[in-house]
Amino acid sequence: MSDKLLVPDIGDFDKVEVIELLVKAGDQINLNDPVVTIESDKSSIEIPSTVFGKIESVNVKVGDKVSKGDLLLNISSSKEDLSEKPIPRDTENIIKQAEAVLKDEKKEEAISLENTENKKQTTIQVINKNDIDPLETQDWLESLSAVVEKDGNQRAHFLIKELINKAYREGANIPYTQNTPYINTIPPEAEVKSNGDQNIERRIRSLIRWNAAAMVVRANKKFPELGGHIGTFASAATLYDVGMNHFWRAKNNKFGGDLVYFQGHSAPGIYARAFLEGRLNEKQLDRFRQEVKPGGLSSYPHPWLMPKFWQFPTVSMGLGPMLAIYQARYMKYLINRGLIKDEGRKVWAFLGDGEMDEPESLGAIGLAAREKLDNLIFVVNCNLQRLDGPVRGNGKIIQELEGSFRGAGWNVIKVIWGSYWDSLIANDKTGHLVKIMNETVDGEYQAMKARDGAYVREKFFGKYPETQELVSSLSDKDIWRLNRGGHDPHKVYAAYDKASKNQGSPTVIIAKTIKGYGMGKTGESVNTSHQTKKLDMDDLLYYRDRFDVPLTDKQVKNIEYFKPDEKSLEIKYIKEKRMKLGGFLPERTTYSKPIKAPAKDIFDFMKVSTGEKEMSTTMALVRMLTNLLRDKNVSPRLVPIIPDEARTFGMEGFFQKIGIYAHEGQKYEPEDSAQLSSYREDKTGQVLEEGINEAGAMSSWIAAGTAYTNHDIEMIPIYIFYSMFGFQRVGDLAWAAGDSQARGFLIGATAGRTTLAGEGLQHQDGHSHLIASTIPNCVSYDPTFHYELAVIFREGLRRMHEKNENVFYYITTMNENYSHPEMPKDKKCEEGILKGMYKIKEFNRYKKTKIQLLGSGAILREMMAAAEILQNQYQIDSEIWSVTSFNELRKDGIEVERYNLLNPGKEQKISFVEECLGKTEGPIMAASDYMRMNSDQIRPYTNKSFYSLGTDGYGRSDTRKNLRNFFEVDKEHLVVYGLSELAKEQLIASKYAKEAIKKYNIDGNKPMPTKL
């Protein structure tokens, strides 16, 4: 029987042009196969088939205008097929989701039963001096204790929740708190014990501590300017060691490896461990922070500088937490899309408590919980100090972080007190000890650790007779030994174990430590700890003794490193532990296979003229991506990343075609489900729709752009954003992307100061190319025509994803619609597009006076129009150059100039700018939709008079025409400036310029746009 395929609901669009037929009569098609591409003035969308069978006739042709309900195809399908018509995609998704939820619920039930069996024996104590009826309180508490004892924690929790609900219903406004008392989350009896040899582990840790400090002190003794940090690692050594010995699995041929983000300035400790592991030698340690000669060790984790060692740049505080969250999310994305296996890999991120004040640190924690990233573990090293002083002198950072993370839905594990406290807390029958713990502020905690046991006895335990009594049998030395959780390997192990097993939410371990632990008077818990990088002889001897490092006084004096013999128990142990965990960490390797760049002809449609049809380069890009999605090598690897601007850029067609990634699929039928570009969320969706979150989108882009090393799979991330909210907004992340050697495309859409018209000052970008130029491995282009974009994009694919070059591309696209010419046949055109400029047109009728006109992006067309006026009305000839990248031209210019200056006797090289313009006639006038500095970049590489024009100043809203007039980059101003320059060069009389100024109503006394 016969079926008809009609144009579906295409939203607000009517009479939309068919630009491509993807099928022909006689073809067999399946459900969802694309059949035609239609294009409005904003976007192009493929129409998928909703029927299957053999095509009898195609009822439209390219160029036809179609609307909803128009006939596209007649299809013959058999009866049996019809009876088995598959369930529509949305319905199918909803069924799947429902099934998944049912399964999840069953799982939850099982977990809670388990927990109930695991009963805990505790007596609940609370002290409150405002208690008006202590006896009644006691009754309630005893009842609760009985419930805990009889039916377990879960039951107690349930009853408390019911009580609170009841109170709310009865009108009581009970203050809400996310906080638990200032004690460890895991009670001693629930701690999972390490099977490690604690004595050896302590000895190893002590050596690492020593060597890390020695490395910094030695470097600064030699060159005091080098700097470095001892105090941070001193506080975190146990946190790292437990992970290294027991938890973090390395990447090898059987396993993808855990991903660990090390706190930036704890790098010395990571090098010191690598030294014991035999991965670095003494010579290398002695090259800490001396990297100019190859082989030095970078100050902080920098993959660009140590590409076989460091994986993640973290030292710009706040970036590590965000990058780690999006890394964990991206790992799930790859798993859900079936691109990598689910091996239970984890992302661990080590963060400073001071660092948590960066808005970026906490800014994305909601996403981590929402997406149930149970592959993510944060460890916040709460040494209570940052650089200048306490993080929260008057408060408690641990409690504050607990509230924020728990509120966001994280699993929170506080590791505050070490094992020596266990018995004291157990004996705190009156609850006064916990009360002091709760009341004491961080400033006091810090001060205590800068003093001694007697001070702690007086200032801490001395607050109540009950607590004084509690420690009466302890000596001051014993009191001093009461350790903090983050320095206790047992507590840390238990926390890591629990975190590793947690399901359904991310975990944060908030560990209390001491900054400069073991450094004594100079560096321990004092406000100057952070910057202590020199230790005198007494400090060094103290440090040695504190950690029992087997060095003589003389060796200490020489600040010698200590590495036990290869056959020693320590070295054997450390290696054995790592071998058991699959290898060493950190280590950066890449085994991904390159992606074959698509055949050149895939972009051929962009090399012919669009004729009458006008389109923006943004639209051309979307068309190109739609085409790329048909390339079987490239398609699955494309990762379109959009921060809530898909409709702005005409990309809504992607929603249906490749789906929006959503870890839970789509639990609702979207409002626009009947439409062609309905908002389709899917567990295997390909688009990362990040919401209004440029920093998050950029973090996703980095995760995808480094998947080749972190997951051994080459991906092609394409992040499309308003160019103004690109580098300017997330410049530091872009810098980290360069350091990470991320590969992929950044697309600054709606770019240029004058193309965006109405949006005004905060939207009009006239400088992103300049910021892009600051990143050494960022290759940037400002194309005007669709064939330029095609050539640039394909070369980007080839260089980055086939040849594995560690660069990334920044391409600006505009939203101005115009027709695009055919690609010039000149063989040098393609080379020129890629190197940064090529001659696009020449006016040569009069052969008297000539000018070289350079235009970039949106302004090239103004330049072409100006050239026509100059020719037709003033008999001025010109050569017009399309400059696709002033940045690339400058890179070549500086390199050639440098070579020539350093090789005076040798044959001198010629820059590409010189090659193009060296032998041309007349002065040069260059303009772009960016600040003059953009085109000024190539001024030094021409030996000619050079004038640059641009859009310096704040943007503002108005029509495109008025804006170009305001910034003096419209064709009229270009004519005037051109004539004036020729007059200045004494090639024509000045009267022409004067006349033109009058003719075009140009005010010579108008203030500079920068001042308006």
Ligand SMILES: Cc1ncc(C[n+]2csc(CCOP(=O)(O)OP(=O)(O)O)c2C)c(N)n1
């Ligand atoms: C964005 C940013 N701002 C400032 C710094 C300089 N800086 C380096 S470490 C540090 C203090 C860190 O304190 P914290 O996060 O508590 O780490 P700790 O050393 O105490 O473990 C500062 C201000 C930086 N690296 N990055």
Ligand SMILES: [Mg+2]
């Ligand atoms: Mg700190």
